[in-house]
Amino acid sequence: MKQPCPIDTTQMSKAYDPHAVETLLYEWWEKQGYFKPEIAPPDARPFVIAMPPPNVTGELHMGHAITTFIEDLMIRYHRMQGRAALWVPGTDHAGIATQLQVERMLAREGLSRQQIGREEFLRRTWEWKEKYGGRIQLQLRRMGASCDWDRERFTLDEGLSRAVRECFVRLYEKGLIYRGEYLVNWSPGLQTAVSDLEVEYREEEATLYYFKYPIAGARLEDGPGVGYIPVATVRPETILGDTAVAVHPDDERYRHLIGKTCLVPILNRPIPVIHDTYVSMDFGTGALKITPGHDPNDFEIGQRHGLPIINVFNPDVTMNENAGPYAGLDRYECRRRLWADMEAAGLTIKTEKYVTQIPHSQRGGEVVEPMLSTQWFVRMKPLAEAGLTAVRDRRIVIIPERFTKVYYNWLENIRDWCISRQLWWGHRIPVWYCQECGQMIAARVDPTTCTQCGSTRLEQDPDVLDTWFSSGLWPFSTLGWPDDTPDLRRFYPTDVMETGYDILFFWVARMIMQGLEMTGQVPFRVVYLHGLVRDAQGRKMSKTAGNVIDPLEMIERYGTDALRFSLLTGTTPGNDINLSEERIVAGRNFANKIWNMVRFVVGHLRQHPVEFPEDVTQLPLALADRWILSRHHEVIATVTRLIEAYQFGEAGRQLYEFMWGELADWYIEMAKIPLTGQDEQARDTTLRVLVYILERCLRLLHPYMPFVTEAAWQHLPHRGDALIIARWPTPGARDEEAETMMQLVMEVIRAIRNARTEYNVEVGRHIPAVIVAGEKAALFRSQADILIQLAHLDAEQLDIVAELEAKPQQALALVVSGVEVYLPLAGMIDLEAERVRLSKELEKVQEQLARSERTLSNPNFVNKAPPEVVEKERAKMTALQEQAGKLRERLHVLTGEM
Numbered sequence: 001m002k003q004p005c006p007i008d009t010t011q012m013s014k015a016y017d018p019h020a021v022e023t024l025l026y027e028w029w030e031k032q033g034y035f036k037p038e039i040a041p042p043d044a045r046p047f048v049i050a051m052p053p054p055n056v057t058g059e060l061h062m063g064h065a066i067t068t069f070i071e072d073l074m075i076r077y078h079r080m081q082g083r084a085a086l087w088v089p090g091t092d093h094a095g096i097a098t099q100l101q102v103e104r105m106l107a108r109e110g111l112s113r114q115q116i117g118r119e120e121f122l123r124r125t126w127e128w129k130e131k132y133g134g135r136i137q138l139q140l141r142r143m144g145a146s147c148d149w150d151r152e153r154f155t156l157d158e159g160l161s162r163a164v165r166e167c168f169v170r171l172y173e174k175g176l177i178y179r180g181e182y183l184v185n186w187s188p189g190l191q192t193a194v195s196d197l198e199v200e201y202r203e204e205e206a207t208l209y210y211f212k213y214p215i216a217g218a219r220l221e222d223g224p225g226v227g228y229i230p231v232a233t234v235r236p237e238t239i240l241g242d243t244a245v246a247v248h249p250d251d252e253r254y255r256h257l258i259g260k261t262c263l264v265p266i267l268n269r270p271i272p273v274i275h276d277t278y279v280s281m282d283f284g285t286g287a288l289k290i291t292p293g294h295d296p297n298d299f300e301i302g303q304r305h306g307l308p309i310i311n312v313f314n315p316d317v318t319m320n321e322n323a324g325p326y327a328g329l330d331r332y333e334c335r336r337r338l339w340a341d342m343e344a345a346g347l348t349i350k351t352e353k354y355v356t357q358i359p360h361s362q363r364g365g366e367v368v369e370p371m372l373s374t375q376w377f378v379r380m381k382p383l384a385e386a387g388l389t390a391v392r393d394r395r396i397v398i399i400p401e402r403f404t405k406v407y408y409n410w411l412e413n414i415r416d417w418c419i420s421r422q423l424w425w426g427h428r429i430p431v432w433y434c435q436e437c438g439q440m441i442a443a444r445v446d447p448t449t450c451t452q453c454g455s456t457r458l459e460q461d462p463d464v465l466d467t468w469f470s471s472g473l474w475p476f477s478t479l480g481w482p483d484d485t486p487d488l489r490r491f492y493p494t495d496v497m498e499t500g501y502d503i504l505f506f507w508v509a510r511m512i513m514q515g516l517e518m519t520g521q522v523p524f525r526v527v528y529l530h531g532l533v534r535d536a537q538g539r540k541m542s543k544t545a546g547n548v549i550d551p552l553e554m555i556e557r558y559g560t561d562a563l564r565f566s567l568l569t570g571t572t573p574g575n576d577i578n579l580s581e582e583r584i585v586a587g588r589n590f591a592n593k594i595w596n597m598v599r600f601v602v603g604h605l606r607q608h609p610v611e612f613p614e615d616v617t618q619l620p621l622a623l624a625d626r627w628i629l630s631r632h633h634e635v636i637a638t639v640t641r642l643i644e645a646y647q648f649g650e651a652g653r654q655l656y657e658f659m660w661g662e663l664a665d666w667y668i669e670m671a672k673i674p675l676t677g678q679d680e681q682a683r684d685t686t687l688r689v690l691v692y693i694l695e696r697c698l699r700l701l702h703p704y705m706p707f708v709t710e711a712a713w714q715h716l717p718h719r720g721d722a723l724i725i726a727r728w729p730t731p732g733a734r735d736e737e738a739e740t741m742m743q744l745v746m747e748v749i750r751a752i753r754n755a756r757t758e759y760n761v762e763v764g765r766h767i768p769a770v771i772v773a774g775e776k777a778a779l780f781r782s783q784a785d786i787l788i789q790l791a792h793l794d795a796e797q798l799d800i801v802a803e804l805e806a807k808p809q810q811a812l813a814l815v816v817s818g819v820e821v822y823l824p825l826a827g828m829i830d831l832e833a834e835r836v837r838l839s840k841e842l843e844k845v846q847e848q849l850a851r852s853e854r855t856l857s858n859p860n861f862v863n864k865a866p867p868e869v870v871e872k873e874r875a876k877m878t879a880l881q882e883q884a885g886k887l888r889e890r891l892h893v894l895t896g897e898m
């Protein structure tokens, strides 16, 4: 049902109050169906963005705010361009983050997930999601996000779960998903593999332990290279999992040892000495211990040399049976005891402090351990090839361009993707194992019997999929894939994927690869990457640094539009944004300025109503009207071109400059003359021009500041029900003649204003002036009212002439683009007082000048002082000479004497 806009247009508050209109307007827009693509005609070309789904656990931060604002800007702009604009919202189930929240909640009740079991745990997690998962939606609404809430999705909802299953089984059937042993980042606290994204490297001081790798059959006393090989490590407990010692093949110190056998300290397990060019001869001792089970580089070396892999940790990183006498100990306790035992056995050399990068689990905080485990993987090479081609063919364009290289580089060096997680909250891996015959079944529908032996004893894989597996399907799963839905047919591929540059690989690249593989089409045509929001000094915002600016707090304080405008005009593609509260205050001031401009016009309209002007070109326009209309058309063209080129920040800044710098500061000041004058036709024309330009400026500004523009627009004469669905304006013809003429008049006004400031003329004082304008005299005579009004001239004492016989005495002379302006000083200041002041100042300068000249004529000074001191004195003298010259000139003007 259509409802009228809830804004009360019978009165307009003195100041703009964001809190009075934001919620009101948002609810009205939504109820009217304006956020839906169906508001456009059925044959309209779609414009589609899939919103990067925020974590369901999320609290809004500036990163979300900038994402939301840029996407909403694009959606609102294209909606106004007549496209069927669709912005699909949704949230991500955020596997680890959500599971941790619920586990913490259980811990407060003295429970663990293992105690309550999988089913009960999932029930509680859903309960948690229902209770808290809606916060992010409320926050998005407050930011003005005009997304289609009827199409909202959740990565764990039924449709998306089916999409995930379809994708998994297809890849499995194609042989692109396999199960294998691999080194993963193991989080001991969470007891799961975590992705590279969830590992945080912190620079820390560690201890580097130097020790002796004894050579079998030799004596330690015979020294390095004979009795032992010196090796260093920061993790001595991993010595227990070593399966080789590696040296460089060209290293004179150890070359003769290649092929010999070393003994693992304490365990005395024999391992080979191998050679590998990966070893750097000049680093450390020049020899490496190789632990394929607990170090990614060692794992690679191990693969090259066919070394066995020994895992020494249990899942909770206590030592396992492979650690011999240390089995059962915590990893750090093991480190201490092993080192003590090695010391006693004479195997240690020294320890030293060493600053290094230590990997921590981002969620749990504990040190992550590279560990070998059986996981599910996606074979990435074939998928990456398609992803590379799509960008090389420019079927997908990345903005800014420079990230294309980064994208290529990542995909060309891609490793297989570990997709299994040892969690409960997520998409469970759709693979069943037959307990009778060991058959492995991947299925779209839960199987009840074994495909090989018919047994019903099937068990599903306990792990779930990496969250990014489901978010990689986001652009099409949200539109109904794998079903062939009307939405999928109409709105896929989407148009723009907009996100921070920091998740280009983790997410964007995967969407491209999964999209191409599953749908045969690119999931979007443009990738737009924005920068990170930093503080005013360019530092990363963090809780520890205490420099976090909370978007909701800012919205509360200054209104949504203020925050939107400050963030949007701070952006250039791919570059970081430095945000300060002052910028947001400036945004708030701009919102107020707009309100006041509209309020000014509305005030006059109450006395002299005019209809909405569809066209103003037929009106009897004054020069000022022609000028501002021409400038307005230019701004429409520029803003449109910049938005189309993704230069949202520059487009906003240009619009701001026009609205404040030209429309408010100049045209409205000029308009006050006809608005308060007696000429009815002139007043009517001015009002129509004002309404025409302001209404169209509100349209241009709407994607940046949706609330204040809609509220103000409702007060102005307009066509249609709402600004949000008004058409984007198209530029009319430029009037270059009017622009040139008006520019000249404005330059003269500016020059007079500057002179007034220089001479400290009181603001209210109307001063006399003589303008000698040659062939432009007629122009200036026609604009006399504007000159008088804006330069505060005395109408009785304004002379505009083509030529002048003699220059006026005792007058300030200004020359502006060939136009001479004389301002008689008697009209501006007290002549005698000024003469005295200038004379005194000249006297003072002359004294200093004389001193300087004496110094420089003294040969002792010139020859003996350091050259830079002499140079400085010369510069000082020159400056004083100039100053004296200027003062004499001013005195000359003042007294009329030479």
Ligand SMILES: [Zn+2]
Pocket (backbone or CB within 6 Å): 434, 435, 436, 437, 438, 439, 450, 451, 452, 453, 454, 455
């Ligand atoms: Zn079976």
